[in-house]
Amino acid sequence: MATPTDRRLPQYRPDPDGTHPPLDYAPYRSTALRHPTQPLVLLPQMLTEVTGPLLGPGRLGEFDNDLTRQHAGEPQGQRIIVTGRLLDGDGRPIRNSLVEIWQANAGGRYRHTGDRWPSPLDPNFDGLGRTLTDDDGRYEFTTIKPGAYPWKNHDNAWRPAHIHFSVFGTAFTQRLVTQMYFPDDPLFSQDPIFNSIPDEKARQRMISRFDLDRTEEEWALAFQFDIVVRGREQSVFEDEEEDE
Amino acid sequence: MRLEGTPSQTVGPYLSIGLPWDDGPFVVPEGTEGAVWIRGGVYDGAGNPVPDAMIETWQADPDGGFDHPDDPRGKPADPFRGFGRCPTDDQGQYRILTLLPGVVPDASGAPQARHIDVSVFARGLLNRVVTRIYFEDQDNAGDAVLASVPVERRDTLLAKKDGDGYRFDVRLQGEGETVFFAV
Numbered sequence A: 001m002a003t004p005t006d007r008r009l010p011q012y013r014p015d016p017d018g019t020h021p022p023l024d025y026a027p028y029r030s031t032a033l034r035h036p037t038q039p040l041v042l043l044p045q046m047l048t049e050v051t052g053p054l055l056g057p058g059r060l061g062e063f064d065n066d067l068t069r070q071h072a073g074e075p076q077g078q079r080i081i082v083t084g085r086l087l088d089g090d091g092r093p094i095r096n097s098l099v100e101i102w103q104a105n106a107g108g109r110y111r112h113t114g115d116r117w118p119s120p121l122d123p124n125f126d127g128l129g130r131t132l133t134d135d136d137g138r139y140e141f142t143t144i145k146p147g148a149y150p151w152k153n154h155d156n157a158w159r160p161a162h163i164h165f166s167v168f169g170t171a172f173t174q175r176l177v178t179q180m181y182f183p184d185d186p187l188f189s190q191d192p193i194f195n196s197i198p199d200e201k202a203r204q205r206m207i208s209r210f211d212l213d214r215t216e217e218e219w220a221l222a223f224q225f226d227i228v229v230r231g232r233e234q235s236v237f238e239d240e241e242e243d244e
Numbered sequence B: 001m002r003l004e005g006t007p008s009q010t011v012g013p014y015l016s017i018g019l020p021w022d023d024g025p026f027v028v029p030e031g032t033e034g035a036v037w038i039r040g041g042v043y044d045g046a047g048n049p050v051p052d053a054m055i056e057t058w059q060a061d062p063d064g065g066f067d068h069p070d071d072p073r074g075k076p077a078d079p080f081r082g083f084g085r086c087p088t089d090d091q092g093q094y095r096i097l098t099l100l101p102g103v104v105p106d107a108s109g110a111p112q113a114r115h116i117d118v119s120v121f122a123r124g125l126l127n128r129v130v131t132r133i134y135f136e137d138q139d140n141a142g143d144a145v146l147a148s149v150p151v152e153r154r155d156t157l158l159a160k161k162d163g164d165g166y167r168f169d170v171r172l173q174g175e176g177e178t179v180f181f182a183v
């Protein structure tokens, strides 16, 4: 059996500084007691780190990608189509890969025992979606636009409307949970979670794009949101491979 | 082509709407011969349990193989999910049923000690934190990653024998803070 030294393992480059939030970020108060204070130890990328779960078929139910059809009746709110591609930092599509989302209802209320603010639950909306990317890395959900919601982080704090996204990539190094926002939200300026991303351009990449082409007449608006997980370090070996 | 990465955001307090699966904690089905429970809690800097966290595990099969195209040693004979996930409960506790991972070589071909890679997500964590589970009753001598950890903190990476399995607590901050890795 070959040892890993016989063929170089892929190595995943770090995203540029400022792409990801610091774990210690005072404006988001819950980080105070939950961020590590000791320095991180470097973990070289070996077999366990460059592999990862390839989760796909078998994880999906019939209406998992259509959050408006999971009950007998339709949920309240603005129907939207959310599409995009799951790619790595070199532009490779991540194929047949699980995408998980969760969100509040149109009034900004989550179906969760911990969410008690006085906005009604919607009996026709659970706020949970799953799908697989296709051979081009594309995913698509039909859902309703989530509402903004208050939280107690600071005085009169409101979260901008968002959909939580969870993706795996193909390696442990690429695992990512993020949030998709909507264009021109007036709540961005006071939201510490959105603003925890140091690099302004990186922050903008969490905002979906209104996609007129994908709207459906008399039916739904559309937003486009690509998700990019870490790319690979270029190796001499790969250069040779691409020349073939 | 180079694309810029999408930033990480917290899972927030309501991760349990979207992320748990009924079979998430079961890397192997109950009743599997040799299966062990790994149980533990997630604690914050005040020592309080974190009830809105989630643990994910990724590991080799008992022979040290991965069912993955980037494992140059080829496909293992028996498919093994290798992946577990469990949200913490009201008391901040999680559990994963799995088989002990086999020995996996490092980049030089030298054996690593048996280990499981772990991601921890929670409200208040803007990005996941990554750690590794090693096992106190296994041969951990000569593991390069463990050796790179300050000696007085290595114990935080060792799962302790406990009943029908092991206990592995995650302390996010403060006294006995778990070693977290940059990967």
Ligand SMILES: [Fe+3]
Pocket: A159, A162, A164, B012
């Ligand atoms: Fe949220």
